[in-house]
Amino acid sequence: MSERTLLERLEADPPTLSRSDIIQLLASTDAQEIESLFCAADRVRRRGVGDQVHLRAIIEFSNHCVRRCAYCGINRGRRDLVRYRMAPEEIVATARRAARAGFRTVVLQSGDDFHYSRETVADIIRAVKSAGVAVTLSLGERPFQDYRLWRQAGADRYLLKFETADAALYARLHPGQTLAQRLRCLEELASLGYQTGSGNIVGLPGQALQSLADDLLLMRSLGVEMAAIGPFVPHPSTPLSGEVPGETGLVLRVLALARLLMPRVHLPATTALGTVAGDGRARALRAGANVLMLDVTPAPYREHYEIYPGKGRDGAGVEQAWQQAGRWLAGQGRPVAQDAGDGHLAATRAGMARA
Numbered sequence: 001m002s003e004r005t006l007l008e009r010l011e012a013d014p015p016t017l018s019r020s021d022i023i024q025l026l027a028s029t030d031a032q033e034i035e036s037l038f039c040a041a042d043r044v045r046r047r048g049v050g051d052q053v054h055l056r057a058i059i060e061f062s063n064h065c066v067r068r069c070a071y072c073g074i075n076r077g078r079r080d081l082v083r084y085r086m087a088p089e090e091i092v093a094t095a096r097r098a099a100r101a102g103f104r105t106v107v108l109q110s111g112d113d114f115h116y117s118r119e120t121v122a123d124i125i126r127a128v129k130s131a132g133v134a135v136t137l138s139l140g141e142r143p144f145q146d147y148r149l150w151r152q153a154g155a156d157r158y159l160l161k162f163e164t165a166d167a168a169l170y171a172r173l174h175p176g177q178t179l180a181q182r183l184r185c186l187e188e189l190a191s192l193g194y195q196t197g198s199g200n201i202v203g204l205p206g207q208a209l210q211s212l213a214d215d216l217l218l219m220r221s222l223g224v225e226m227a228a229i230g231p232f233v234p235h236p237s238t239p240l241s242g243e244v245p246g247e248t249g250l251v252l253r254v255l256a257l258a259r260l261l262m263p264r265v266h267l268p269a270t271t272a273l274g275t276v277a278g279d280g281r282a283r284a285l286r287a288g289a290n291v292l293m294l295d296v297t298p299a300p301y302r303e304h305y306e307i308y309p310g311k312g313r314d315g316a317g318v319e320q321a322w323q324q325a326g327r328w329l330a331g332q333g334r335p336v337a338q339d340a341g342d343g344h345l346a347a348t349r350a351g352m353a354r355a
């Protein structure tokens, strides 16, 4: 396919891209082609989800984890990390503060930590829901009964990244786990009526561009309502410490392609992207992103949720996080959304039902 044809495809409404188009754009070093990709993503983002940016408050309430993911700075093999667990009352108090500050969604995140029982988590969910916010869970792989009870308790969404669609790479990076099991969990979550989020890591050692294209196509085929795409950031205390970080330009191309493939999906400008490149989040907002995830974990704990180095050291409290993000977004010409963001999702479902 000639470059001209690919550029014309990017200009189409909506753009229709084949797997080989995606791979070509991922590999591209042509400045004009890349600029066309970002412009098309920005245009599709505006039409699909508008200019508003949704702010999500993340509470990382435990950094204990039973898994050994090779890239992760809180994996169970790490000995030099201060481990913490927030008490349920502390989690709920932080969530209520986030709701008062203006956040419409609270994300409850932890390592795969079975210390919190199914019932304890359900109680936390009920208490947080009473503050009038949407609740997203990001608690990893758990039994179906846990997912079901939490959904009954009022949880709206579940974020479970598949990280890579390459099953062999997945197995190498996640000892004792399989991609098939992860996808089964995502199926279960969707069957329970959760709005599901999933996504990948860009720049993993041994990851081919073809596999990144498959990641994008997998996100689309799963019908995810949020696509979380972030760079690989090597952590010095993990087996991948000596590897090269994911390249910002490549992460942005993956993000832009995700927007073209899924016009109404929620697409965060990730914190990790802001860590590897100072202007990473601003560039992500111009390449299709419409969500910011803000860490509101209280200060005694935050610095210890160190899934990658350099994370969680900004020290802003809940109210400051909301206000700073609003000011920063105003400077980007993007308003803060005042709703939880379900409108786009409902429209996505309606569109899928019609298709």
Ligand code: SF4
Residues within 6 Å of the ligand: 065, 066, 067, 068, 069, 072, 073, 074, 075, 076, 110, 111, 112, 140, 307
């Ligand atoms: S990526 Fe998640 S599941 Fe894996 S070690 Fe880190 S916190 Fe645990």
